């Protein structure tokens with residue numbers, strides 16, 4: 001009796017130009033394009049196993065060992081429906097001997113090796129891993145062992161359309177390196193997908209340091225927070241129309257030219273505008289806390305002094321929908337930044353994470369690259 005099972009991992013991505021707002025809440029179509037850096041596989045990631053079996057009486061999902069409710073017509077079901085359609089059209093309808101996996105229920109188990117729903121983009125790695133694991137289960141993965149594309153293969157951009165139905169930010173985790181999610185304009189959403197701007201190897205000296213300020217689940221989920229912003233913030237309209245389009249062009253150019261100063265300026269400005277838009281929401285949303293704001297002050301001061309002395313910036317901070325900081329910096333500055341952060345925020349004895357270097361980079365920086 002054959003066992004149909006596949007396991008894949010997907011890394012977290014951290015946006016430099018933030019996605020915040022949907023024009024279509026069912027298809028998860030954004031109000032603006034966004035751009036992110038996918039962290040390397042060996043740090044923050046989701047690992048997902050999916051199984052299909054004709055004996056399964058329902059489709060079930062376990063997250064970090066605990067069974068989750070699957071909402072009818074919800075995110076998992078929407079992703080699964082698309083993947084089943086691909087399986088049926090590309091494989092089962094063409095090869096009548098192929099097992100009819102698209103007609104069976106599945107069991108999915110996923111683990112995050114970092115805090116879930118704490119503003120560290122678990123929905124991004126989570127739905128990217130879920131999509132790629134079911135795609136592998138259904139034999140839709142991109143490459144055959146000989147590494148040439150199979151006729152049934154789904155490209156990463158095609159899979160990004162599926163992952164987007166699970167969580168918007170997830171579409172960007174289908175690619176490594178520097179990734180844009182093009183907002184698109186079609187009501188069907190078929191042009192709202194992720195594309196790679198540059199691979200990880202393009203800028204191997206760029207690192208991301210993850211500072212876990214609080215690993216608790218956030219009070220306002222990204223989904224509900226951004227919806228409230230769309231409904232109440234006038235500043236969001238200015239951001240969508242006047243700010244983001246220019247920033248997208250400028251940051252893509254900066255990445256292509258490995259221009260850290262411009263990359264850092266845009267990244268910090270966009271994080272700050274995203275949190276301003278959250279504050280402009282009624283009732284307001286506060287994702288950052290006092291420690292987050294101290295990290296901003298430290299990095300701003302470091303950059304001010306460096307600009308005076310060298311004419312260049314040292315680091316860029318960015319915060320997602322939570323208090324945890326991500327600091328982008330060049331390899332040559334990693335040690336200095338870790339020492340600075342640890343000087344202001346000494347690690348408690350009871351640190352639940354085994355190795356502080358994992359949090360702040362260190363010997364093996366928690367980098368993009």
Ligand code: ADP
Nearest residue numbers: 046110116117118119120121122123126221222
């Ligand atoms: P985050 O900032 O961590 O992305 P969100 O509020 O956007 O927080 O999303 C958190 C939700 O994403 C979780 O409550 C869960 O429903 C979903 N999620 C997180 N990790 C996974 C995973 N590995 N597999 C499937 N769904 C996941």
Ligand code: DP6
Nearest residue numbers: 015018019167168169222223320321
């Ligand atoms: C602040 O992708 O988590 O991290 O599409 O509703 O699941 P849903 O929201 P989600 O929002 C991410 C918001 C952000 C910015 C970003 O990643 O671009």
Ligand code: CO
Nearest residue numbers: 121123124222
């Ligand atoms: Co999320």
